[in-house]
Amino acid sequence: MTDKNFKRDGWKFAFKSAFPHTLPILAGFLFLGMSYGFYMRTQGFSALFPIIMSVVIFGGSLEFVTVSMLLSPFAPVTTFFMALVIQARHLFYGVSMLDKYKGAKKLKPYLIFGMCDESFSINCSVKIPEGADKNKFYFCVTALNHFYWVAGAALGALIGGLVSFNTEGIEFVMTAMFVVIFLENWLKEKRHVSSLIGVLSSVLCLVIFGKDHFLIPAMVVIACLLSLFRKPVCGGDEE
């Protein structure tokens, strides 16, 4: 028993406790990554493209857009700004994780590098199991998710055409996960002002600006409302 406890803050325990949290991502990323890898092959790219892109970009929605950029005339400035706009939501993740990633030392650059929607959501909302080293836990979540995505893209690129089984609808696993994370947070929080601001602003902007352009306006509205309603948002919690 004591021997076991002694090893608890090591990598093995961090990995063991992180892995179950990444299972929905395993399902979602393998599938989405595979469709992405296969899609790139059907567009005439070598298998290296989706594999390298999933390693260095590691952002699903942008990678799909990058495919159409690669098929259009070379436009570096447009490419760069479109990528910035698509990825702007990560700014919010960074601000939210400043404190949590503070003491991560050598692991920090990778934690930030691999901070996709899913890794952010898990690391931001999870309760670190007792005894586990939090930075190693964060690292395992991030690296596992990154690995699933790259593995999915590679599989899709290499054998995508060979497998066909009915997976229609499996992408819902990501939606279900974000709904559960939102709900779990809702059940824990004392006040729902911020949760409500997030959902309502996003829905409103989605209706007004449409699905391809709503994220930036939604982020602006969320930031403005949170600054305006500082008191109601944190209530008595703020010291």
Added chain:
Amino acid sequence: MTLTEQIITIGLCSIATMLTRFLPFFVFSGKRELPGFVQYMGKALPPAVFGMLAVYCLKGVSVLRFSYGIPELIAIAVVILIHLWKRQMLLSIAAGTAVYMALIQTVF
């Protein structure tokens, strides 16, 4: 596009992504204490962002065209009910996904 241009395009997408991920950490790096407003945003943002991400996942759903978002609505209801009942994240996610897959493969 030449291979070089393709590499530049991919590189730019990677740099832009990293910029959005690293920027807050660069701006607020070092030993100094975070400004009060940033500390507040760090705490206030996550619930709003979780909500935003849930909506983001559903952005492609049209309530005006067939299937009117009904399978999504049912599956999310299943996720919520099962989660309120058992509070087991993986179970809620798996059940909701299974229901959704069954719905769009058979009914819708």
